[in-house]
Amino acid sequence: MEILSKIFEYPFVLRAVITGVLLCCCAALLGVNLVLKRYSMLGDGLSHVSFGAAAIALAFGFAPLQFSIPIVIIAAFLLLRINGNGKIKGDAAISIVSTSALAIGITVANLTTGMNTDISNYMFGSILALGTEDVVYSVIISVLVIALYIMFYNKIFAVSFDEKFAASSGINVKFYNGLSAVLTAVTVVVGMRIMGALLISSIITFPVLSAMRVTKKYRSTVILSVIISVVAFLIGIILSFSFDIPAGAAVVLTNLAIFIILNCFS
Numbered sequence: 143m144e145i146l147s148k149i150f151e152y153p154f155v156l157r158a159v160i161t162g163v164l165l166c167c168c169a170a171l172l173g174v175n176l177v178l179k180r181y182s183m184l185g186d187g188l189s190h191v192s193f194g195a196a197a198i199a200l201a202f203g204f205a206p207l208q209f210s211i212p213i214v215i216i217a218a219f220l221l222l223r224i225n226g227n228g229k230i231k232g233d234a235a236i237s238i239v240s241t242s243a244l245a246i247g248i249t250v251a252n253l254t255t256g257m258n259t260d261i262s263n264y265m266f267g268s269i270l271a272l273g274t275e276d277v278v279y280s281v282i283i284s285v286l287v288i289a290l291y292i293m294f295y296n297k298i299f300a301v302s303f304d305e306k307f308a309a310s311s312g313i314n315v316k317f318y319n320g321l322s323a324v325l326t327a328v329t330v331v332v333g334m335r336i337m338g339a340l341l342i343s344s345i346i347t348f349p350v351l352s353a354m355r356v357t358k359k360y361r362s363t364v365i366l367s368v369i370i371s372v373v374a375f376l377i378g379i380i381l382s383f384s385f386d387i388p389a390g391a392a393v394v395l396t397n398l399a400i401f402i403i404l405n406c407f408s
Contacts, residue, residue: 173349221323265340
């Protein structure tokens with residue numbers, strides 16, 4: 143309790159907690175769909191694209207968040223299109239798009255401002271770098287993501303398990319796949335600031351895999367994934383503050399510990 147009281151004395155920690163909890167809720171909700179469809183690496187691919195876009199934005203003096211969101215959404219649709227054309231599938235499509243975007247961003251950064259502190263913060267994450275504007279954007283986007291997920295829950299559930307059956311039931315599969323991709327893209331962009339491009343995909347997959355060790359029901363998996371994600375984030379923040387380690391790394395290690403423990407007892 144003493145540690146918690148000290149932590150919340152700092153405004154930057156409070157901003158990180160608000161942003162992180164909302165981010166974890168969004169990531170866990172979307173992660174269930176991605177993991178079930180064996181497309182969990184989409185988050186990793188989009189995080190690389192997001193970093194590339196942020197690096198370009200910083201190099202030319204644009205607002206990174208506003209610049210990155212449309213770029214990453216376009217990349218998400220591009221990945222869906224490439225994956226659906228039958229020539230390039232899943233992980234190969236993600237690898238092509240993500241590494242290309244990352245290489246472009248790093249090249250532009252090195253030719254202009256160089257790999258400075260701001261760019262490093264987007265690669266590795268930094269709770270110290272979070273400003274009030276980041277929190278506002280995070281709240282707005284997170285509420286939108288959660289609201290849309292709840293609104294289309296039944297459709298997303300159907301598409302997650304069996305696309306052919308969903309299509310035969312009159313559900314527009316392409317629309318809901320696109321919606322999931324857009325929501326994932328937006329969540330990745332927002333989360334990159336606190337978790338870093340290299341670690342953001344972990345909070346999409348780890349909580350879901352941990353939850354699936356406990357329950358096999360879809361609704362229970364969704365709820366438990368959110369709980370695990372939020373708890374792991376809060377513990378990670380405490381560990382980060384207590385031992386002076388990066389917040390993103392602390393959150394990932396906490397998720398890893400939870401996953402290992404649940405695997406041992408399941």
